[in-house]
Amino acid sequence: MELSDAAVVERVLAGDGDAYALLVSRYRDRYARFAMHMLGSREDAEEVLQDAFVRGYRSIARCEEPDKFGSWLMQILINRCRTAGGRRGRRERTFVHDEAAMLSAATNHPADQSAWREEIHRALEQVDPLQREAFLLKHVEDLSYEEIAELTGVGVSALKMRVKRACDRLRELLQEVYSVGA
Amino acid sequence: MSEHDDLMIARIARELRKPERIDPAFDGRVMAEIRASRFSGGQSAWQWLVRPRSVRVSPLGGFALAGAMAAALVLAVSQGENPPAPELGETTVAAATSTAAPGIGQTVQFVLRAPSASRVALVGDFNDWDDAATPLRPAAGGLWTVTIPLTAGRYTYTFVVDGEQWIADPAAPPAPPDDFGRPGSVVTIGGSAS
Numbered sequence: 616m617e618l619s620d621a622a623v624v625e626r627v628l629a630g631d632g633d634a635y636a637l638l639v640s641r642y643r644d645r646y647a648r649f650a651m652h653m654l655g656s657r658e659d660a661e662e663v664l665q666d667a668f669v670r671g672y673r674s675i676a677r678c679e680e681p682d683k684f685g686s687w688l689m690q691i692l693i694n695r696c697r698t699a700g701g702r703r704g705r706r707e708r709t710f711v712h713d714e715a716a717m718l719s720a721a722t723n724h725p726a727d728q729s730a731w732r733e734e735i736h737r738a739l740e741q742v743d744p745l746q747r748e749a750f751l752l753k754h755v756e757d758l759s760y761e762e763i764a765e766l767t768g769v770g771v772s773a774l775k776m777r778v779k780r781a782c783d784r785l786r787e788l789l790q791e792v793y794s795v796g797a
Numbered sequence: 798m799s800e801h802d803d804l805m806i807a808r809i810a811r812e813l814r815k816p817e818r819i820d821p822a823f824d825g826r827v828m829a830e831i832r833a834s835r836f837s838g839g840q841s842a843w844q845w846l847v848r849p850r851s852v853r854v855s856p857l858g859g860f861a862l863a864g865a866m867a868a869a870l871v872l873a874v875s876q877g878e879n880p881p882a883p884e885l886g887e888t889t890v891a892a893a894t895s896t897a898a899p900g901i902g903q904t905v906q907f908v909l910r911a912p913s914a915s916r917v918a919l920v921g922d923f924n925d926w927d928d929a930a931t932p933l934r935p936a937a938g939g940l941w942t943v944t945i946p947l948t949a950g951r952y953t954y955t956f957v958v959d960g961e962q963w964i965a966d967p968a969a970p971p972a973p974p975d976d977f978g979r980p981g982s983v984v985t986i987g988g989s990a991s
Contacts, residue, residue, distance in 0.1 A: 635831060639824050648817045661820060668827045673834065698973075728812075735812050754810040782806050793805050 624681035627672070635672050642685055645756075646692055652751050653696040655740050663699045667692040690766050693748065700744050731792070738788035742781050749774050750781035834925075903986060905947050907954075909966075912939030914958045919943055921954025921981075928957045947986045955981045 618626075618637060626634040643664070650660035671678075671688045678687045739747060752763045753774075760771045767774070820826075907919050917933040923945070924930040933941035933956075953972040956964045965971060965980035972981035 632831060633828070636824060636828050639827050643819065643823060644816055647819045647823075648813075651817045652813060657817070657819075660817075661823060665823070665827050665830065669830050669834070672831050732812055732815075735809055739813075751813070754806065755813045785809055786805060789805065789809065793808075 619682065620684040621681035624675060624678060624684055627675055632672070635668075635675075638671075638684060638688075639668055642688060646689065649689075649751060649756060650692060650696055652736075652739060652755065653744070653748060654699060655736065659699060663695045664692065667695045670695070686762075686766060693766060696748070697744070734789060734792050735785075738785055741788060742784045743777075746777045746781035746784070749777035750785075753778050903947065904944055905984065905986065906942060906944040907933070907956075907966075908940055908942045909933060909956050909958075909964070910939050911941055911956075911958055911964075914941065916959055917941040918957045918960075919945075919954060920957055922952045923947060923954070928960065947984075949986050951983060951985045953981045953983055 618634075620638065620641075623634050623637050646667070647660055647664055650664050651657055654660050654663065667688065670691055671684075674691075678684055680687070742750065748767070749763065749769075752758050752766070753760070758766070760774050763769070763774050764771050769777075909917055911917055918928040919931040919933060920926045920928050931943055931945060933943040936942050954966070956966065958964055963980055966982035969982035969984055972983045
């Protein structure tokens with residue numbers, strides 16, 4: 616039977632530090648996806664996620680609800696992404712738009728998943744980071760606004776506005792590509 | 798919003814929900830870093846430091862703490878110098894105006910006025926936030942001081958009073974709250990001031 620998060624946290628606090636590897640493998644994939652979408656770079660995402668896991672381990676005694684370790688860790692990851700995004704975001708967003716690639720993606724049918732996916736990532740890069748964060752938590756991580764508010768400390772109505780603006784921006788950026796295959 | 802728009806967002810979300818590839822060595826790297834910090838004692842210090850505790854503060858203690866916060870300050874001096882204890886209320890942040898050449902580093906004196914404290918520690922980026930690494934020594938007038946060498950760079954730090962209270966230095970630029978909202982300050986040695 617799989618150990619619950621609370622049971623693993625208890626083992627770590629009792630001195631079995633290696634048990635933390637269970638939590639790393641449990642949350643690694645999902646949280647890596649969030650970090651990659653936030654930062655737009657696999658290398659940066661892995662660095663930030665590693666940092667979040669290590670910080671989580673060092674602070675595990677402060678995890679007041681061990682059965683909600685995942686949410687607690689996500690809170691750390693969101694903050695680390697914000698910090699890293701502020702530091703590196705500008706560099707990330709200065710990538711050169713390859714006109715030929717843009718044209719190619721625009722003329723490809725969205726059924727061409729590779730081009731469609733690439734275009735989504737390109738559009739996501741151009742969404743304001745806080746709006747992108749709210750959009751990902753809502754539509755990709757599938758959290759409720761109340762859960763996102765708890766994680767981010769931002770009010771529900773402000774979050775709804777961020778998500779709406781992110782959606783509007785994505786529609787604006789992807790409309791042409793999407794329409795070709797719609 | 799049209800049905801077309803809703804469908805478009807749903808398709809974007811569906812694409813973004815697909816798993817991303819991650820380096821197969823990732824777990825190993827995380828655990829290696831954790832084991833390294835554990836063997837260096839960082840974990841036990843951290844866990845001791847951040848363990849939740851019940852803190853009871855008397856009104857008198859509250860005033861003393863407020864006094865301590867108001868008088869906290871950090872001074873930077875050039876290498877090898879040992880300045881006289883600062884006056885109460887002095888709030889100079891000499892680190893930001895040091896003339897030491899960047900990269901060489903200098904000796905930095907951290908001072909906190911905390912008359913009711915029984916022990917004070919300095920924790921920061923420079924000592925892996927280990928509260929056992931850099932204790933302050935009591936001096937006259939309720940002051941606590943410690944002088945440490947720092948190479949050029951930007952450091953976040955805070956004072957830990959009696960192992961319970963984290964006190965940012967009001968005389969220094971504030972650092973953004975850490976992952977758990979705890980206060981901190983910033984000192985920059987050499988190069989540009991923060």
